[in-house]
Amino acid sequence: MRxxxxxxxxxxxxxxxxxLGLPSQASDVGGDExxxxxxxVVSGTVRNASxxxxxxxxxxxxxxxxxxxxEVEATSDEDGEYEMEVPxxxxxxxxxxxxxxxxxxxxxxxxxxxxxxxLDVGRPSFTAIFRVGQxxxxxxxxxxxxxxxxxxxxxxxxxxxxGALGLSMIFGTTGLTNFAHGEMVxxxxxxxxxxxxxxxxxxxxxxxxAIALSALFGYLQDRYxxxxxxxxxxxxxxxxxxxxxxxxxxxxxxxxxTGGRTENYNDFTTPSGISAGPxxxxxxxxxxxxxxxxxxxxxxxxxxxxxxGRAARAISDNPALAASTGINVDRVVTLVWTVGVALxxxxxxxxxxxxxxxxxxxxxxxxxxFAAITVGGLxxxxxxxxxxxxxxxxxxxxxxxxxxxxxxxxxxFLLIVILLVRPQGLLGNKERIG
Amino acid sequence: xxxxxxxxxxxxxxxxxxxCLAAIGLNVQFGYAGLLNFGQAGFLAVGAYxxxxxxxxxxxPFFAAVAVGLGCTALLALLLGIPTLRLRADYLAIATIxxxxxxxxxxxxxxxxxxKGRDGVSGFTAxxxxxxxxxxxxLGFRPGEFWVMVVGWTLVVLSSVFVWLLMRSPWGRxxxxxxxxxxxxxxxxxxxxxxxxxxxxxxxxxGALGGLxxxxxxxxxxxxxxxxxxxxxVYTMLILGGAARIFGPIFGAIVFWAALSFIGAVxxxxxxxxxxxxxxxxxxxxxxxxxxxxxxxxxxxxxxxFRPQGxxxxxxxxxxxxx
Numbered sequence: 001m002r003x004x005x006x007x008x009x010x011x012x013x014x015x016x017x018x019x020l021g022l023p024s025q026a027s028d029v030g031g032d033e034x035x036x037x038x039x040x041v042v043s044g045t046v047r048n049a050s051x052x053x054x055x056x057x058x059x060x061x062x063x064x065x066x067x068x069x070x071e072v073e074a075t076s077d078e079d080g081e082y083e084m085e086v087p088x089x090x091x092x093x094x095x096x097x098x099x100x101x102x103x104x105x106x107x108x109x110x111x112x113x114x115x116x117x118x119l120d121v122g123r124p125s126f127t128a129i130f131r132v133g134q135x136x137x138x139x140x141x142x143x144x145x146x147x148x149x150x151x152x153x154x155x156x157x158x159x160x161x162x163g164a165l166g167l168s169m170i171f172g173t174t175g176l177t178n179f180a181h182g183e184m185v186x187x188x189x190x191x192x193x194x195x196x197x198x199x200x201x202x203x204x205x206x207x208x209x210a211i212a213l214s215a216l217f218g219y220l221q222d223r224y225x226x227x228x229x230x231x232x233x234x235x236x237x238x239x240x241x242x243x244x245x246x247x248x249x250x251x252x253x254x255x256x257x258t259g260g261r262t263e264n265y266n267d268f269t270t271p272s273g274i275s276a277g278p279x280x281x282x283x284x285x286x287x288x289x290x291x292x293x294x295x296x297x298x299x300x301x302x303x304x305x306x307x308x309g310r311a312a313r314a315i316s317d318n319p320a321l322a323a324s325t326g327i328n329v330d331r332v333v334t335l336v337w338t339v340g341v342a343l344x345x346x347x348x349x350x351x352x353x354x355x356x357x358x359x360x361x362x363x364x365x366x367x368x369x370f371a372a373i374t375v376g377g378l379x380x381x382x383x384x385x386x387x388x389x390x391x392x393x394x395x396x397x398x399x400x401x402x403x404x405x406x407x408x409x410x411x412x413f414l415l416i417v418i419l420l421v422r423p424q425g426l427l428g429n430k431e432r433i434g
Numbered sequence: 435x436x437x438x439x440x441x442x443x444x445x446x447x448x449x450x451x452x453x454c455l456a457a458i459g460l461n462v463q464f465g466y467a468g469l470l471n472f473g474q475a476g477f478l479a480v481g482a483y484x485x486x487x488x489x490x491x492x493x494x495p496f497f498a499a500v501a502v503g504l505g506c507t508a509l510l511a512l513l514l515g516i517p518t519l520r521l522r523a524d525y526l527a528i529a530t531i532x533x534x535x536x537x538x539x540x541x542x543x544x545x546x547x548x549x550k551g552r553d554g555v556s557g558f559t560a561x562x563x564x565x566x567x568x569x570x571x572x573l574g575f576r577p578g579e580f581w582v583m584v585v586g587w588t589l590v591v592l593s594s595v596f597v598w599l600l601m602r603s604p605w606g607r608x609x610x611x612x613x614x615x616x617x618x619x620x621x622x623x624x625x626x627x628x629x630x631x632x633x634x635x636x637x638x639x640x641g642a643l644g645g646l647x648x649x650x651x652x653x654x655x656x657x658x659x660x661x662x663x664x665x666x667x668v669y670t671m672l673i674l675g676g677a678a679r680i681f682g683p684i685f686g687a688i689v690f691w692a693a694l695s696f697i698g699a700v701x702x703x704x705x706x707x708x709x710x711x712x713x714x715x716x717x718x719x720x721x722x723x724x725x726x727x728x729x730x731x732x733x734x735x736x737x738x739x740f741r742p743q744g745x746x747x748x749x750x751x752x753x754x755x756x757x
Contacts, residue, residue: 041720091654115553177524229739237470237523241673242738244666249731256717256724367535370528405543412532412539419529420517 041260042094043083046076048105055080056105060097075100142400144278149397151279155354157372157392158292160365162347164372164384165299166340172316172379173336174226175236179243181344181369183250185362188214188345189352190254196265203267207349214345215338222337227330247363254359263357288350295346299339300381312336316379368395368408371415377428386426390414437699439574444695445688448579448651451586452478453691455644456668457675457683458593459637464669465677465751466601467633468613472527472665473514474641476534479660481507481642482649483541487548489558496561500646507642510537511635519630531662542657554656562650579651586647590684593640598680600636609633610678610751663727670734676747685745690733698726 042063046056059076063086074084086092095114098107107113167181188210195206229239271282303309311332314322323329348362355361368391373379376387391411398410418425444450456474463469485503488494494502518529542552549555559578568577575583600606608629611619616626649655668687675686704711705719717725743749 177528232739234739238738238742240524240527241669242735244669245731245734245736245738247731248663248666248734249728252724252727252731256721256728259720367528367532371532374525374528403543406539409536409539412536415532416517416529416536419521419525423521423525 040086041083042086046080060100063092063094065092147278149400150393151281153393153396155285155289156396157389158289159347159350160372160392161296161385161388162292162343164369164388166343167369168373168379168384169336169340173312173333177240180247180250182362182366183247184341184344185348186254187217188348189357189361192349192352193263193265193357203265210349211342211346215342218341219334219338222334251359251363258359265352268353296385303381308332308335368411371411374415374425375418377425380427383425383427440699441692441696445692448582448586448647450688450691451583451590452644452647453668453671453687454590454684455647456641457672457687458597459640460668460672461677461683462597463633463637466609467630469630469634470523470527471530473530473534474668475660475662475664476537477507477638477641478645479537479541480510482645482655485646486555486558486649486655490555491548503646504639504642507638508635511638515631515634519627538657538660552657554654556654559650559653582651589643594680667730670730673737674744676744678751679746682744682746694726697729698722701725
């Protein structure tokens with residue numbers, strides 16, 4: 001009965017989200033004139049890397065689609081942001097007008113003044129990135145930078161652990177390699193954004209609602225989807241491919257509602273940095289880390305000491321044996337899904353601060369989460385947390401040696417190496433590999 | 435009317451041909467050998483980039499450049515296969531998808547003088563187009579495009595015939611045997627590892643031909659052409675048509691691509707204009723892309739749940755049990 005009541009409350013909640021979400025959608029497109037062809041939104045922010053990434057105002061950016069040959073122009077505002085609608089698809093030349101840069105600002109040495117992306121229907125918006133100003137990275141001592149990167153890595157790793165722990169718990173109890181887990185992360189961020197910005201609620205309240213909705217999302221997903229598939233006898237590989245389909249679907253639903261834009265919460269978007277020796281950090285990030293550590297400790301302790309946690313671990317070891325000892329496997333698995341998705345949602349809420357809210361926020365870290373739980377040992381609780389921190393630190397410190405676009409590749413590389421030399425991961429049991 | 439002609443031309447377009455080749459390659463790996471390769475996009479990327487860079491930066495002749503593209507792909511398959519083919523199916527999936535991501539990021543961020551970053555390589559089809567026998571448009575396709583289509587579909591037919599002959603040979607029977615029960619095949623004294631490697635290389639090479647057709651068709655290659663979504667779309671096509679069938683991947687690729695363009699065209703029509711049929715608060719034409727890909731996700735889920743053997747396949751022949 002209690003579950004029914006929660007369910008009902010949740011459905012009302014989701015309905016209200018949908019209802020409240022729609023008007024904001026309408027206001028975004030209301031100003032559109034009916035134009036003939038498909039359009040793509042080209043946007044970006046001009047920041048000066050040599051001056052603390054301050055926004056640069058009044059820079060002219062032009063976009064010329066090959067198809068029409070007509071130039072579209074935009075100028076950056078006081079926040080350095082610009083946006084324009086390009087009335088064509090296909091190859092487009094996006095250029096920055098170097099003469100429009102203020103006198104004391106110039107492009108980074110060797111940086112291109114033109115980008116030539118191919119705009120297509122699957123990508124309704126494009127973020128153009130020009131490297132303005134010489135990055136200071138060479139000016140800072142390598143050791144100091146190492147300290148900063150290790151801190152960044154620890155932060156990223158601890159937040160990542162929230163998502164990875166959920167993924168690992170679900171894998172442990174059901175054997176499902178859930179490719180849609182990244183979308184659970186995105187869900188938390190988008191719900192927080194909806195309540196915080198579209199509805200106008202306080203950020204803390206929005207976050208709590210988002211966590212509750214994530215938990216509900218996890219509950220409903222298992223109760224009315226995965227459990228049915230398990231009972232139908234769908235194989236693990238088939239379910240893995242189903243989760244890929246779900247990932248595809250959810251990611252595009254998110255894109256449908258957010259339109260591919262990069263959004264920020266109303267509060268705490270640019271916290272002031274505090275310097276402690278070589279490391280700069282913000283109180284916002286510290287509080288986020290504390291919240292994450294508390295949640296991780298609570299969940300890990302519950303799995304270790306509580307009755308239901310022991311049941312979950314028993315199911316991980318041997319579902320049939322667990323069921324024969326009187327454990328209600330379905331109920332425990334549904335609980336694991338509820339907690340796992342709530343953790344993933346929390347991961348997304350926190351990532352939304354540092355990486356902004358976007359429809360593919362979670363999809364981008366899915367493989368990093370896989371790397372984390374493989375390194376730690378699939379299905380292992382402490383392994384997921386330790387693996388996340390190792391991967392987080394590796395990803396952030398790798399930028400000292402390799403280009404930062406490749407930092408995710410460092411995690412993928414570690415994943416492949418671990419599969420080579422120790423496929424059970426650092427803390428996994430050997431027999432889990434089969 | 436233009437929706438119907440648009441759908442028909444999508445069904446025979448360059449894109450359909452390259453999806454066909456990618457799906458035929460995947461069929462060798464997943465359908466016949468039971469290898470859950472989630473890195474097919476990586477093979478396409480290496481084939482396309484190997485060819486494009488060989489022409490654009492090193493000015494090799496056409497066939498030498500094709501050989502470079504295929505050679506790089508075979509090398510990648512060997513490098514990837516040596517460590518991963520001994521792993522269980524889901525580990526193989528994660529390892530291959532990770533490798534494909536590394537390849538995509540690598541093309542986007544390193545050796546900019548050759549790979550040109552995220553803008554990609556372009557301007558390498560002059561040799562190919564100089565032997566174009568068509569000088570006026572055919573059936574509404576530009577001559578250059580039609581030439582790529584002819585070559586692309588020829589490759590589809592050739593590789594299908596090749597796979598068909600191969601799979602009725604003893605080699606093909608061993609391949610299916612591995613999919614069904616690799617321990618049984620091992621007990622017959624066959625080197626399962628080596629056979630799996632051959633399937634991975636062969637499937638990768640056919641996929642690389644697809645990458646080549648893509649590169650020739652759009653006269654450029656960008657790293658974002660080869661993200662993980664490409665692999666998943668190809669999986670959807672293969673499962674729709676039916677894995678472990680010769681016509682499965684071809685049927686799946688053509689029908690699915692035509693259906694996607696049809697949905698796109700209809701939705702665009704319904705959302706465009708002064709007073710669109712679908713009100714703009716519900717959906718605008720910028721959102722058509724998302725809706726199309728939602729359909730991809732839904733199709734993949736529904737197929738996997740209700741009909742994993744697709745249109746032509748046999749349920750007993752689909753490798754869906756972890757081992």
